[in-house]
Amino acid sequence: MExxxxxxxxxxxxxxxxxxxxxxxxxxxxxxxxxxxxxxxKPTKTHITKLAEILKLDKDELMVQFMSDKIAYEIADEDCANRVLKVAEKKVKYLQSHLIKTKL
Amino acid sequence: MExxxxxxxxxxxxxxxxxxxxxxxxxxxxxxxxxxxxxxxKPTKTHITKLAEILKLDKDELMVQFMSDKIAYEIADEDCANRVLKVAEKKVKYLQSHLIKTKL
DNA sequence: TTACATTTGACACTTATTGTCAAGTAAATT
DNA sequence: AATTTACTTGACAATAAGTGTCAAATGTAA
Known part of the structure; x- marks a missing residue:
């Protein structure tokens, strides 16, 4: 696990x-x-973006690694960690379908 | 979605x-x-614990809601949100099996 | 020794979090 | 109408967390 x-x-x-x-x-x-x-x-998102550039790494993939690191680290000590992820998945689905996307 | x-x-x-x-x-x-x-x-973990006490709510369940809220909120705007959760799941599994548990 | 790459730790600066307080609404009583 | 009660709001203060610099220490190779 890298x-x-x-x-x-x-x-x-x-x-x-x-x-x-x-x-x-x-x-x-x-x-x-x-x-x-x-x-x-921990790197910031800006760091990740710039690192992907100069190191010729896939930006999205590096971002996934970065964010999953962060999440795993913050819940790994809970016994309910898996349930947290399951519920989070549902909430993300809900948010993404109901949210007015305000991206550029 | 409450x-x-x-x-x-x-x-x-x-x-x-x-x-x-x-x-x-x-x-x-x-x-x-x-x-x-x-x-x-946002409440803190301490708040959650004390709220569960006085409101006679299941502490673990409330904690799950609290943490999944937090995670969903912080990744919902990413298109790779689902992949993040999948990878985080793997990392949690890894951490939990390799970590020396230092709880009381 | 010198030179170079990396690591370490003390510290400073900035931003986020967590909280208090007092004044403001709103609805129910007197 | 005036008071009381519950809740809300926003300005602000205190603290904690995050992000960074710098210089000295360490390691390694010429």
């Missing part, structure tokens, strides 16, 4: 890029990127 | 309790509880 951090580090090394270089593209200190790769800090 | 706020308000009124009384049990100002019931503010 974390977003692991995906990023692996791909960065494959491409032979330095923390410094990737961090510059994200416009952050390399210290943060180092921590993100080691799951010591 | 929100946590609706569940709480309905039950509170059924029991004939006042905002003031329930809020006192949660040790917060009734203004917050009023907002929680109208989904203008």
């Amino acid at each position: 974390t977003v951090g692991q995906i990023i580090r692996t791909k960065r090394e494959t491409l032979g890029l330095l923390l410094r270089q990737v961090a510059a593209h994200l416009d952050i200190d390399q210290a943060i990127l180092s921590k993100i790769e080691r799951n010591e800090r | 929100t946590v706020g609706q569940i709480i308000r309905t039950k509170r009124e059924t029991l004939g309790l006042l905002l003031r009384q329930v809020a006192a049990h949660l040790d917060i100002d009734q203004a917050i509880l009023s907002k929680i019931e109208r989904n203008e503010r």
